[in-house]
Amino acid sequence: MNLNGRSKREGTRNSYAAHPIVQVLMTGIFRSRLRLALLGMVMAVPLLCLAAKEFSMPKVQPAFSYPAHDHHGTENVTVGLDPYDNATKGNIFVVNYRDHDLLPVLLVVTNDSNEPVQLSGIKAELVTADGTKLSPATEDDLYRRISHPKASGARVPIPFPTKRVKGGVGSKEWNEIQSVQFKARAVEPLSSQAGFLFFDISGLSNPLSGARFYLTGVRDSAGHDLMYFEVPLDKYLETAKQH
Numbered sequence: 528m529n530l531n532g533r534s535k536r537e538g539t540r541n542s543y544a545a546h547p548i549v550q551v552l553m554t555g556i557f558r559s560r561l562r563l564a565l566l567g568m569v570m571a572v573p574l575l576c577l578a579a580k581e582f583s584m585p586k587v588q589p590a591f592s593y594p595a596h597d598h599h600g601t602e603n604v605t606v607g608l609d610p611y612d613n614a615t616k617g618n619i620f621v622v623n624y625r626d627h628d629l630l631p632v633l634l635v636v637t638n639d640s641n642e643p644v645q646l647s648g649i650k651a652e653l654v655t656a657d658g659t660k661l662s663p664a665t666e667d668d669l670y671r672r673i674s675h676p677k678a679s680g681a682r683v684p685i686p687f688p689t690k691r692v693k694g695g696v697g698s699k700e701w702n703e704i705q706s707v708q709f710k711a712r713a714v715e716p717l718s719s720q721a722g723f724l725f726f727d728i729s730g731l732s733n734p735l736s737g738a739r740f741y742l743t744g745v746r747d748s749a750g751h752d753l754m755y756f757e758v759p760l761d762k763y764l765e766t767a768k769q770h
Contacts, residue, residue: 582703590637595763609633628729638714648744656737663724
């Protein structure tokens with residue numbers, strides 16, 4: 528056995544070994560960098576999820592299944608409402624409408640008759656307990672409100688590039704605004720149509736308590752107006768308290 532050769536190889540390996548103090552310092556630096564990297568990954572996950580979030584329309588039930596509804600037995604047409612008045616329900620949206628003093632309300636119109644129902648001339652109105660009349664925000668209203676938030680509202684920028692489409696509204700917000708609103712022009716027999724209405728509730732502490740929703744302009748297939756629909760919102764609040 529060539530002991531001299533072995534000794535030379537071992538000596539060569541040992542000559543590259545770092546000093547013990549250097550090894551300790553390097554280990555400490557590595558651990559610090561590892562901790563910083565892991566912390567960065569943990570902080571990035573919620574931001575990535577937020578950046579990847581897309582609006583998805585909730586599953587719609589027949590209008591009569593919502594606590595707040597009005598059924599017309601003669602025409603067999605029902606109008607139902609589902610306010611999205613809390614943070615949990617509002618998580619389906621890309622935009623935090625509560626921060627902009629906007630109340631999203633899901634409107635569902637169910638036609639259980641054998642003839643189509645026309646919605647092209649409908650008018651919606653929310654009347655609060657003190658008689659304040661609120662009309663749904665238009666698409667332009669939503670753009671203006673979201674692209675020009677109040678100066679007092681602190682907004683944390685997302686460190687990801689976001690394509691701007693109109694003003695200060697990003698592409699995902701733009702797509703949501705266009706797809707979320709109620710735009711149905713008719714309801715076919717034995718089917719439902721749904722979409723959201725947005726009401727400006729700035730300055731109102733409890734807009735739903737004692738409020739009533741009115742829908743006019745619903746017409747039958749011959750063009751005749753149906754009796755207006757009136758939906759008390761207290762029915763929704765009473766059911767919400769039980770859950």
